[in-house]
Structures are given as structure tokens and as C-alpha cells.
Amino acid sequence: MVARLILQATKPRSNLTSSPASRQLTVTRSHRMTPVSTENLRPIVFSGPSGTGKSTLIKRLFQKHPDLFGFSVSHTTRKPRNGEEDGVHYHFTTPEKFQEMIAEDAFEEHAKFGGNYYGTSKQAVKDVADGKGKSIDGTTASGKRICIFDIEMEGVKQVKKSDLNPRICFIQPPSMEILEQRLRGRGDTAEDAIQRRLAQAKNEIEYCKQEGKNDKVIINDDLDQAFKELDEWAMQGISA
Numbered sequence: 001m002v003a004r005l006i007l008q009a010t011k012p013r014s015n016l017t018s019s020p021a022s023r024q025l026t027v028t029r030s031h032r033m034t035p036v037s038t039e040n041l042r043p044i045v046f047s048g049p050s051g052t053g054k055s056t057l058i059k060r061l062f063q064k065h066p067d068l069f070g071f072s073v074s075h076t077t078r079k080p081r082n083g084e085e086d087g088v089h090y091h092f093t094t095p096e097k098f099q100e101m102i103a104e105d106a107f108e109e110h111a112k113f114g115g116n117y118y119g120t121s122k123q124a125v126k127d128v129a130d131g132k133g134k135s136i137d138g139t140t141a142s143g144k145r146i147c148i149f150d151i152e153m154e155g156v157k158q159v160k161k162s163d164l165n166p167r168i169c170f171i172q173p174p175s176m177e178i179l180e181q182r183l184r185g186r187g188d189t190a191e192d193a194i195q196r197r198l199a200q201a202k203n204e205i206e207y208c209k210q211e212g213k214n215d216k217v218i219i220n221d222d223l224d225q226a227f228k229e230l231d232e233w234a235m236q237g238i239s240a
């Protein structure tokens with residue numbers, strides 16, 4: 001879904017790294033404290049074709065580490081749906097204000113989908129590290145968190161150019177045939193959209209093959225195996 005310009009985590013920023021005391025953050029977990037080095041506060045970006053299994057894998061990551069990761073609250077020019085609260089689900093804004101923010105270089109990345117703008121502001125990324133991001137269920141992700149991005153290829157290109165210094169992981173389908181089965185199996189995508197997504201998937205897989213575009217590529221064939229690989233990679237360097 002489009003608005004998954006959701007979250008990110010930020011590269012070690014000055015407010016997190018300037019004093020010795022901040023070189024190690026402490027994340028409170030259910031029964032213990034987990035020291036997290038500043039290196040691990042780098043945002044993690046997940047990308048990959050629609051239907052490849054990003055949401056499924058990210059959900060597992062949040063379930064396994066409920067206090068460690070967060071999404072940023074995106075800006076959007078679309079109208080709020082029932083039950084959506086400004087500042088919680090999205091920062092709802094006007095096209096004029098959104099354009100102003102683009103001009104002020106306020107976004108880490110932004111894009112237009114279905115006639116509406118969506119974007120991740122620099123402030124929203126900082127908010128995740130300050131305990132003001134979102135958890136997987138939309139509730140406030142309190143405490144310092146590592147920002148997770150779930151974004152499209154164009155968004156990945158933008159964050160790579162920003163000063164976020166994210167770790168980038170591409171989730172690849174085992175084959176185009178299986179990707180098609182997954183998209184159809186979800187039962188929520190119209191035929192023309194499936195065809196568009198499959199065509200786009202080819203572009204994304206080509207992009208992913210280029211040298212230096214990703215820090216990690218995971219083939220999501222067997223889900224348990226893919227999650228194990230993803231979890232080990234995401235948790236690298238995080239003391240638990």
C-alpha cells in the first residue's frame with residue numbers, strides 16, 4: 001500500500017551521539033534492559049516488489065522485538081478516513097503546505113500515488129528516536145526506537161541520497177510466478193493492478209541486482225527461513 005512511506009530510523013544524529021552518555025541507549029523491554037549502540041540506530045529500509053512479503057516479515061520483526069522498532073508518521077494530502085487521527089496515523093496536510101515542505105527540503109522522501117502526496121519528513125524520523133513514532137498496530141511507539149522504512153524503489157533512491165545513512169534490505173520473491181500467486185492469493189488487488197505491479201516488480205528486481213544498491217538481499221521463499229535471516233541481519237550488533 002502506498003502510504004507505507006511509513007517509517008524510518010535515523011542515522012546517528014548529533015543529538016544521539018554528541019555526549020558519551022548518549023553513545024549507548026537503553027531500550028526497556030519486558031523483563032530486561034537492552035543496550036543499543038548508536039550504530040544500531042541507523043534506520044532500516046525494507047523494499048521489494050508488491051506482494052513479496054515485506055509486511056508479513058516486518059510484522060514478525062515487531063512481534064519478536066516489541067520495544068525496539070518504530071515507524072515514522074507520514075505526511076499525506078489525502079483526506080483522513082474514519083477513525084484516523086492527525087499526528088497519529090498521518091500528519092494530514094494540504095497540497096500547498098506539502099509543496100512548501102518540499103521547497104524547504106523538509107522530507108527524507110516523498111512521492112505521489114493515486115493523486116495524493118505522501119512523504120516522510122525529517123522531523124518524523126527524529127520523532128521515532130524520541131519515542132514519538134508508531135508501532136506496527138498504529139499505537140505510539142514510546143521509548144527510543146530504530147526507525148523502519150517500508151518503501152518503494154523511488155523512495156529508496158531518495159533516502160540513499162539523504163543523510164540518513166540507512167541499512168537497506170531488499171526482499172526478493174523466489175520467482176515471478178510465485179509473486180503473481182501471492183498477489184492473487186491476497187485477494188485484495190484488481191487484475192489491472194496485478195499486471196502493473198508485476199511489470200514494476202521486474203524493474204525493482206533489475207535495480208536490486210546493481211552493485212551497491214542494497215546491504216542485504218533476502219529471498220522470501222520459506223517464510224520461517226526468510227524471517228530468521230532478516231532477524232539476524234536486522235539485529236546485528238544489537239546486544240540482547
Ligand SMILES: Nc1ncnc2c1ncn2[C@@H]1O[C@H](COP(=O)(O)OP(=O)(O)OP(=O)(O)O)[C@@H](O)[C@H]1O
Pocket residue numbers: 001048049050051052053054055056057182183185186220221222223224226
Ligand atoms: N514466504 C512466504 N510464503 C508464502 N506466502 C507468503 C510468504 N511471505 C508472504 N506471503 C504471503 O504473500 C502475500 C503478500 O505478502 P505481503 O502482503 O506481506 O507483501 P508486501 O510485500 O508487503 O506487499 P505490498 O507492498 O503490496 O503491501 C500475503 O498473502 C502473505 O501472507
